[in-house]
Amino acid sequence: MSIRFYNTYSRSVEEFIPIEGCRVRIYTCGPTVYSYAHIGNYRAYIFEDLLQRHLEARGFQVTRVMNITDVDDKTIRGSREAGLSLNDFTAKFKKSFFEDLDFLRIQRADQFPEATDPSNIGRMIEMIDELMTKDIAYQADDKSIYFRINRFPQYGRLAHLNLDELRPTSRVQSDEYEKEHIGDFALWKAWDEKDGQVAWDSPWGKGRPGWHLECSAMSTRLLGPEIDIHCGGVDNIFPHHEAEIAQSESATGHHFVRYWLHCAHLLVDGQKMSKSLGNFYTLRDVIEHGYTGREIRYALLRVNYRLPLNFTFDGMAEARQSLLRIDQWLERLQDLAGDATPEPAFPNADTFFVALDDDLNISAALAELYDRIRATNRAMDRVELTPGQAAALLEWWEGVNQILQLHRDIPSATPEVLALLADRAAARSEKNWTRSDELRYEIEKLGWTIKDTKAGQKLSKITANK
């Protein structure tokens, strides 16, 4: 069974065939560290996480790089306003970014190259030099170096844009110098007073790298001239990825990327997030509403990456309830399985993974999971499931969860809670219901709720919800 992906370049679903056997090289556009990343950013990173985990589940050996943009207009402006050096300013957001990845159970990329790393700056200068030699890049009157898009006939093919129809928008006008073509983009930005201490020497004078070049330099340096998959948000298709193709292929002479995968936008309450609309959420904001990492992960994961995902707090509540269903099922299976030896694989154990093979069809994959949950719950109701079968299902879940990462956090109860719980068990064995209810109330005050089941009392942590 083959894996298929929708390739933005061809605008069609294609069978995935890596360049080299079962090795897969992926480059993913990472954060610009000028503020805390928002949940839309994390939707993209969770999609990339799903991509990597599924490829690994299918036996591919994945090498993934994610860049950190730590120099650009926004980081420079932010550091100046904060009165900090660029490094001190971005350090804080780099740190929070990695904390967030862990919180959302996103697997770390193999490397997180930073734009300001000297080896990356070196590679960028090397590439510009190559482009200058080929006369594909030129230095304008403002001393910046630009890429001459007329020298790259395929420019616009990824985005399906016709260059003659590029319309100048307000965003362009503030950034215009002496470019030959309105679409020419900066490879190297000449130093400006506003840049303060932020500058590197280059053969063309003091300055800093253009944003697009960073990804081309890091991708080709760390993964080679041609990679299998390049991911990012749809908003990166133009001009960012278009520029990357132009620079990389012009500089190296190699085809750059086999499969372009783009993640659709996250909307909030049906609209694009924006600070002025008041619907802008960082991960921290959602956490403050009382949601856990896996709940947020589920909410951002459950819709196919190519569809716009509407984030709402109703959706968060739905995510919480859905996860509870999985938790309860696992608990039942564990109680039944005990330490039984798993029975041989059951039929159709592969359907979950087969669903993901189809361009990461997560909705269909989750439906397979829920179908299995319902079928086995029914079997358990009828006492038709053996401990060995339950153990096999738990083993199957391990594989599924290696991709989903939706297992419950098991918070440990304090000794105080455990002591009250023991007292309550004693009271219950004497059928002292009054005492039992008192103790339940005591335990609730400590943040835990109890369910009385045939197998005894079950503790669970009360999740805060503002």
Place this chain on the structure above:
RNA sequence: GGCGGGGUAGCCAAGUGGUAAGGCCGCGGUCUGCAAAACCGCUAUUCGCGGGUUCGAUUCCCGCCUCCGCCUCCA
């Protein structure tokens, strides 16, 4: 204006030229000292609108309405 993605039950959301997965909510039942939870069952003659092709279309074609995004540095 150009390019792209959508419109499927109250909400979220799969899917197929052959008669609608799954999740949440709701309702009914089981369980239960109580409670809560859980589990099981039920819940779209219908897939934005109008035509066309077809034995048959939600699925293909044409037109329209509507929502969202991109069109130079936002994932």
